[in-house]
Every structure is written in structure tokens, then in C-alpha cells.
Amino acid sequence: MASNPVVSIPTADKLKQMLQTVTNAALFIEQILVASGGGFDAAGVEQLTAAFGNLAAVAIQAAHDAMGITITPDSVLALMPVSTPLVQSQGS
Helix, strand or coil, X not given: CCCCCCCCCCCHHHHHHHHHHHHHHHHHHHHHHHHHCCXXXXXXXXXXXXXXXXXXXXXXXXXXXXXXXXXXXXXXHHHCCCCCXXXXXXXX
């Protein structure tokens, strides 16, 4: 979002709520990393991957809530950094 500043947050309260939600998700990921001691088994990698997915979902939802808009594919793409390539995976 920093390299593509399309987010306009209408109130300080909305900003505070958004930052708290994203911070809580990031802290959860930090706890997983600390608990791993630097090594992950398959279950740990799966948990970390899910946590990053949750962080992205929380950030997307928070940005949309702050802007007062509905989540659509185009609105999500608008939040992505301009330089982020979208590549379809081989299995899709």
C-alpha cells in the first residue's frame, strides 16, 4: 500500500482500528517465528503460511473498512504495489 497510496482513511478512529488489527496479526506471526527457534517442520510452515494469508486478509479488510467500500477484485488489485507482477501459477 505504501508504493500505491490509494487508501484514504476518513477518521483517526478508523486509522487506529486498522493499525491495531494489522499489528495484532503481525504480532501473531512474530510469536510463531519466535516459537520456531529458527526451524520449521511441515506443520510449522503450514501454520506460518496460513498466518501470512490471514494478515493479508485482515489488511485488505481493514483498508476497505477504512475507505467504506466493498471488497471487489479490482479494489484489492488497487491496493497492491504498482510493481507487483501478477503471474498465474502452473496449476491454475
